[in-house]
Amino acid sequence: MTGNVDQLLGSIDAVENGLGSVGYIANRQICTAVYLSHHLHKPILVEGPAGVGKTELAKSVASYLDMPLIRMQCYEGLDESKALYEWKYGKQLLYTQILKDKLGQLFGLTETIEQALEKLHGFSDVFFSHHFLEPRPLLRALQQENGAVLLIDEIDKSDQEFEAFLLEILSDYQVTIPEIGVVEAVTPPIVFLTSNSMRDLGDALKRRCLHLHIGFPDAKLEARIIDTRVPGIDERLRKQLVSFVQQLRTLELKKLPSVSETIDWARVLVLLHANMLQADMVRDTLNVLLKFESDIEAAGKQIDSMTHKARKEAGFVD
């Protein structure tokens, strides 16, 4: 299996083609990152505005490599019992109840408490063994025999303590469970961390990762993305809408439209059977692209000129 992965991630071109085959159009830098991540055994920290395909990248890599995707969504207050492992308390309790009689018999023979304790020590930690361990995403990722893609989503939402806790798994692909010891990865997973820069991440974490910044794509790349994601779209319309969105991104808005919004908008326009960008239609559907009332208002004034320019750039003059 590892051999297979080595082959699939054999060169930067292979990565590019592979991701393309599962519908993720990546630029050169993204492919370089994935390639390096595999060859240097380093996690990738992906930063960038919302909706440019950070999470999607991890999903696509998983589906290209045919590996399970293990996803861990971070939030404030996330701790190791939810991320790494937990003891199956219920089961432990149940087993002690069931074994009560058995234990009673055993200890019935002893005379003093010291003796009973001595005997108890002889049984070692039956109740704190792998049978009673409930693996959470991180531990599960380490246990996958054929490798896995581990996605730690929105790491910036978690607490700083949790970030520190991740360091061991990120640098050495192992975790320490006090009762059992060090658990090492069977096959090192490919790790993606995503962040929306809600807060600055610590240097220690950044140092252990490759840092990939995905920005908004240029017109050419965006056109290719739309082409893959919205197959039925008219070519002329595609050119116009990409040009329109690119223009929109040069305005001063609270939240700029992202790739995911462009895709949504393209789908909407296809549903409306549009084959040309028209100012009225744009105005009606602008809420797909822009998510703030003030942004819609600000952009609204320039719709006519932008639509016109978009058409011109796509090669139409009315």
Added chain:
Amino acid sequence: MSTSAIHTGVAPAHTGPTISEPLRRFLTVARGAGVRISSAESIDAMRAVDVIGFDDRTTLKDTLSLVVAKSVEEKQIFDDCFDLYFQRNDFAKSNEPGFRSQPQDHEDGEAGGEGMPGMGGGGPKLAAMLLADDRVAMAQAMEQAAEAIGLTKISFFTQTNLYTRRIMEKMGIRPVEREIEALRKEDSDAANDRADRLEGGRERLRDQVRDFVERHLAMFAKGENEKFREEFLKSAKLTNMERRDQDRMRVIVRAIAKKLAEKYGRNRKKKNRGQLDTRKTIRRNMAWEAIPFITVWKQKKIDKPKVMVLCDVSGSVAAMAQFLLLFLYTLNEALSNIRSFAFAGNLIEVSDILEKQDIDQAILKIMSTVGFGSSNYGNSFLDFEEGYFAAVDSKTTVIILGDGRGNHTDPRTDIIQRLSERAKRLIWLNPEYRSSWGTGDSDMPRYAPYCHVLTVCNTIRHLEHIVTDMLKGSR
């Protein structure tokens, strides 16, 4: 950290490659320009380059950017740096682009001695190069001369001429100059022609060398200069800040505030050691019949400070006010609530303006609406008492920034006394030195008894200390 650095350091040692000289030098340049690169990252960079190779410039750039630059700003600096560094050999066009050209140059020079013009011996050679306009050879000779005189040590732009001259001397410009002189004396047509050509060549060479030195200065000295300037600015008096430094100052303030915000921005909790929280323990263990598998200990939540700032924005204190506001608003996430007021003759609330607009513009706007008048403290405090006293509670820290010079108006210390009793803390920051408090129209000594903290504040350092104390104090 150190263990893992060693760990990663050991692993590639088996596979062989040691960090190559040009890569190391490039990382030095990048570091100087402000990209933070740890030794572990240098090792990673080396491993990555080992995997990727030097062949493709774009891939190399992407790769190093992934490994070395860890934020958007750093990536920007890194890109500039990369481009600057790799255009260095631009007039040695025949050389391979990229890293390789350099070490080869040096090796050639050392091994063959071919291009190594010594002190005097290089003269005729240099003359020949100048006459033939042999750019490749000149580039090589220049690199070597630069190496020999230690050009990487350059640290100030005033040294440009010095280093240019030194490099040219090392390349053997003196004999050439002597030859020109001799030719001029001879004063025949042929001699004059040769002298002209030599002079032309010398001028070209000087331009190239100067260019080369300037680029070096940009790469190697930038970091040093910036650091030096930053240190200086941090302890410079804000009230007489030069206009051209203000932008840079804002950057510094933001950086400090961000750091503090990161440190204090979380909801912090303090454990009360050894006290079991029975209620929470029972609830947490409900699933297994409240048998306490997991114990929960009592904690105290540490509140983020709630801040109200009153800034004097009259002419005398305006400069300080904008930095205080900038500081506090960048710190936003470490504070639970912040309301700000600006006053000169009267007081108005400016929280709205500050929240809605970009801070730099907002400050300008505030200055233009209330600023630059003469201050009346008594009046302004009265405005505050009438309008906003209700919002001050026992959790509020009130910061007043002002020089306490009310132009001989009633200071209304009674309001400050009530405010002091009501608020958690009253901090007064005065940009004037202690020695001038109480002189002229200064009412500072009269306000002093009611302030929990009263301190001089006129540099970024002061500001940093005060805000840090405030954040710590909320424990």
